[in-house]
Amino acid sequence: MSQSGSEKENEKEIEKKEIQQDEEKEKEKEKDLKTTKNEEENEKENEKEKENTKKKVTDDPETLLKKLETIKQFACAIIFDKKGKVIASTVKTKSKEIKAYLTAFDSYDVTVGNGFVLNGSHYIVYRFYDTLIYGRNGKAGEGPGICLHKFTRTSDDKELFALITYEYPVLSSRAIPILQKFCKEL
Incomplete structure (x- = not known):
């Protein structure tokens, strides 16, 4: 019985670690998504600035x-x-x-x-x-x-x-x- 109790504890610990790893992966994905969105937003803002600058000069x-x-x-x-x-x-x-x-x-x-x-x-x-x-x-x-x-x-x-x-x-x-x-x- 002590082995099965020990095995259950090991399984729980492994399961906890897997859950933690999954949570960390999800956080990294969210962080990457935010970074990508920020980069896209920055690119769009830069393009708008360039267009506005062109308009200012030419119009x-x-x-x-x-x-x-x-x-x-x-x-x-x-x-x-x-x-x-x-x-x-x-x-x-x-x-x-x-x-x-x-x-x-x-x-x-x-x-x-x-x-x-x-x-x-x-x-x-x-x-x-x-x-x-x-x-x-x-x-x-x-x-x-x-x-x-x-x-x-x-x-x-x-x-x-x-x-x-x-x-x-x-x-x-x-x-x-x-x-x-x-x-x-x-």
Whole structure:
């Protein structure tokens, strides 16, 4: 009888240990679940912050203007939508001039034939790429350059235009990649 009593005690102790181990495993699982949930929540919050930051930069005209003004290679810069609404501009322009840029990509011949006019100055332009039209007012190394870039903003797939001018010693080979990078980050 003492053996069976001892065996029962051993079985009870083994059972207690198994229960404790099971409880510890459950606690670890709960802890892992909480950690995973916290990590997922943190990721979601980070994504929301990134989206909000993008929106702040791209939707707020003042912020966009400040960002444009920091690019010293641009003599002037204008961002506008496909309806001709100016979103940000470092220079005052006539709405009639802006509207002319909306159709600049429609016809190669018309655009190259007419050139661009910005604040009364005429620019001779070329179009080698589907999303870029650029040229100059006057002789190379003397007159200001101009570039119109049509792009799609990544944050909301909105079609926009960016128009810049640049002055010597800044050349198109320097100004245009800066413009493209700026637009890509919007």
